[in-house]
Amino acid sequence: MRPMPESIATIIGSSRQLLPASDSARIDCELLLCLCLGKNRAQLIAQDDEKLTSKQSKQFCSLLKRRQEGEPIAYILGYQEFWGHNFLVDKHTLIPRPDTELLIDIILDRFDHKPRTIMDLGTGSGALAVTLKQTRCDWHVLATDLSATSLNMAQQNTPADTSIMFLQANWLDCIDNACIDLVVANPPYIASNDPALANLRFEPRNALVSADNGLRDLSKIIGQAEQVLTIDGCLLLEHGYTQQPEVERLMKTAGFRTEKFNDLSGQPRAMIGYRK
Numbered sequence: 001m002r003p004m005p006e007s008i009a010t011i012i013g014s015s016r017q018l019l020p021a022s023d024s025a026r027i028d029c030e031l032l033l034c035l036c037l038g039k040n041r042a043q044l045i046a047q048d049d050e051k052l053t054s055k056q057s058k059q060f061c062s063l064l065k066r067r068q069e070g071e072p073i074a075y076i077l078g079y080q081e082f083w084g085h086n087f088l089v090d091k092h093t094l095i096p097r098p099d100t101e102l103l104i105d106i107i108l109d110r111f112d113h114k115p116r117t118i119m120d121l122g123t124g125s126g127a128l129a130v131t132l133k134q135t136r137c138d139w140h141v142l143a144t145d146l147s148a149t150s151l152n153m154a155q156q157n158t159p160a161d162t163s164i165m166f167l168q169a170n171w172l173d174c175i176d177n178a179c180i181d182l183v184v185a186n187p188p189y190i191a192s193n194d195p196a197l198a199n200l201r202f203e204p205r206n207a208l209v210s211a212d213n214g215l216r217d218l219s220k221i222i223g224q225a226e227q228v229l230t231i232d233g234c235l236l237l238e239h240g241y242t243q244q245p246e247v248e249r250l251m252k253t254a255g256f257r258t259e260k261f262n263d264l265s266g267q268p269r270a271m272i273g274y275r276k
């Protein structure tokens with residue numbers, strides 16, 4: 001598209017042609033227009049005969065180009081919605097996925113408001129830690145990451161009235177006694193030769209890829225968890241859809257009783273290990 005003033009309706013009507021490779025072309029175009037015009041989606045649709053100024057048009061074209069080159073819409077907008085809230089993201093932070101909301105569902109279904117100490121390992125944008133602290137206010141929530149830039153982003157995503165302790169740490173190396181009731185983690189679990197990485201090239205590799213066919217970080221966390229969990233504590237892990245048998249084997253070897261879960265598309269995606 002050339003930067004010539006067109007109406008909102010014309011641009012939305014051509015979204016398929018503008019973003020042929022996107023499976024969310026219309027919504028992507030709408031969100032980019034919202035950003036350039038300073039409108040929300042309801043205003044955009046209600047005022048769709050409005051023409052873009054040439055400055056707005058230029059900005060739209062440059063954002064559109066980034067999207068055409070495959071950059072995720074969340075990085076262009078600077079945020080991603082998770083559990084009904086917008087979390088700031090940038091190229092140093094993994095974009096939280098709808099599938100990871102499964103971990104929140106599992107936790108809220110099983111654990112009431114009773115005060116507990118929980119840890120979100122590899123917090124990234126802070127999506128899990130912030131959502132859990134906001135839905136279970138009496139919980140003591142610790143969030144860790146090896147990446148200082150991710151921790152910084154997670155802190156920015158934490159509202160002033162929400163208290164979370166952030167620590168820069170390598171998985172559970174920072175805890176030396178059995179004081180945690182629940183450990184939750186969505187660690188890197190993609191094998192370094194997985195062709196799916198081609199579509200994830202904008203996201204930080206250290207948030208995605210794990211050695212040993214994607215299992216090294218899962219295995220390290222499972223091996224450490226038993227030492228830090230209280231007697232009736234448990235470990236909840238997200239994993240790759242082919243990894244469930246191996247994750248179950250690792251959990252059972254570490255002495256956990258297991259429960260398995262599928263994601264939104266019915267693929268094996270998460271497992272809880274109960275200490276008792």
Ligand SMILES: C[S@@+](CC[C@H](N)C(=O)[O-])C[C@H]1O[C@@H](n2cnc3c(N)ncnc32)[C@H](O)[C@@H]1O
Pocket residue numbers: 094095096097100121122123124125126127128144145146147150169170171186187188206207208
């Ligand atoms: C798949 S991302 C998950 C981010 C976030 N929890 C989410 O679900 O959207 C994995 C996170 O683990 C962090 N990480 C990688 N290796 C780590 C390690 N050895 N110790 C702690 N965090 C690590 C990465 O920086 C990244 O933020």
